[in-house]
Amino acid sequence: MRAPFELDLHVPNFNYPGTSPEALFDKLVEIATAAEASGFSSLSLMDHLHQIGPVGPPENFMFDGNTMLAAIAARTSAIHLGLLVGGVTYRNPALVAKITTTLDVISGGRAVLGLGAAWFEEEHKAYGYAFPPLKTRFEYLEDALNITRRMFTEEVATYHGTHFHVEGAFNNPKPIRGDIPILIGGSGERKTLRFVAKYADGSNLFGDVERVKHLLGVLEGHCEDVGRDPAEITKTRMGTVYIAPTHEAAMVKFEPALAAAADPDRARAGAFVGEPSEVAEQVQAYLDAGLDGITITLPDVHDIETVKLAGETLGAVIGTRAR
Secondary structure, eight states: OOOSOTEEEEEOOOOOTTOOHHHHHHHHHHHHHHHHHHTOSEEEEOOOSSOOTTTOOTTSOOOOHHHHHHHHHTTOSSOEEEESOEETTSSOHHHHHHHHHHHHHHHTSOEEEEEEOOOOHHHHHHHTOOOOOHHHHHHHHHHHHHHHHHHHHOSSEEEEOSSOEEEEEOOOSOOTTSSOOEEEEOOOTTTHHHHHHHHOSEEEEOSOHHHHHHHHHHHHHHHHHHTOOGGGSEEEEEEEEEEOSSHHHHHHHHHHHHHHOSSHHHHHHTEEEESHHHHHHHHHHHHHHTOSOEEEEOTTTTOHHHHHHHHHHHHHHHTGGGO
């Protein structure tokens, strides 16, 4: 079951011009329905308790991602929904399986489970969560991958891991499709991509074209080690899109972000900038490198016309418009 994240609209920011808290949910529904109609295969939210840099200051708005996804699920009909990605330090993995299955039932079978080892130490301290060493967090992740899959697919789940276990755990009703695709975020070559090969249905990477080619080669090696076809895994890359009807208008959007970036070279490398044909060409280079799709953020996601333009442009490139 490949993760249906070929064209994902990732929404990390909830502070929009002229949008008060009481109007914010309706704005998010407007964004989600526009994305659904214009070609996006999925919509994802972050799993954070306060805002992260460089998206915004910590006092900015932040929702519980799972709760908001469930609400959006009730207002949409086709777009897939998931966290990009859920931190394994915040919840018991058996609870994660129940929450994600609940989202799947609410959405009629559109949930995707995103998991990662978690990274934001300051947030853990602020909200009273332990932040164990990376080695331990990867042990949490492997336990979570095993427990959630068993609870999605087995009548009664039992698993004894390094830190978490289930013993005769029920997860009824089961997911609508009999399982839920699992996506792992991150580009770590030794552990993250090995876990992708062994456990996941999707992988979201970072880096320029050459870096992505290298990472895909690493993933193929891990797949060979575990006897798995890499084609079973949806492979995407995160990027920020600055798109407008003309090149000049797109640059007007991009130049302030570039000027404000702590690392302009990194900001430039992570961005797709231009009018539709330019952005399409930039994304096509990653598809030619071996990716199946792209996960994007739109700094002006509150502008519904921009959402539509991005979805129609990239949906045509990736093929989601025909589905």
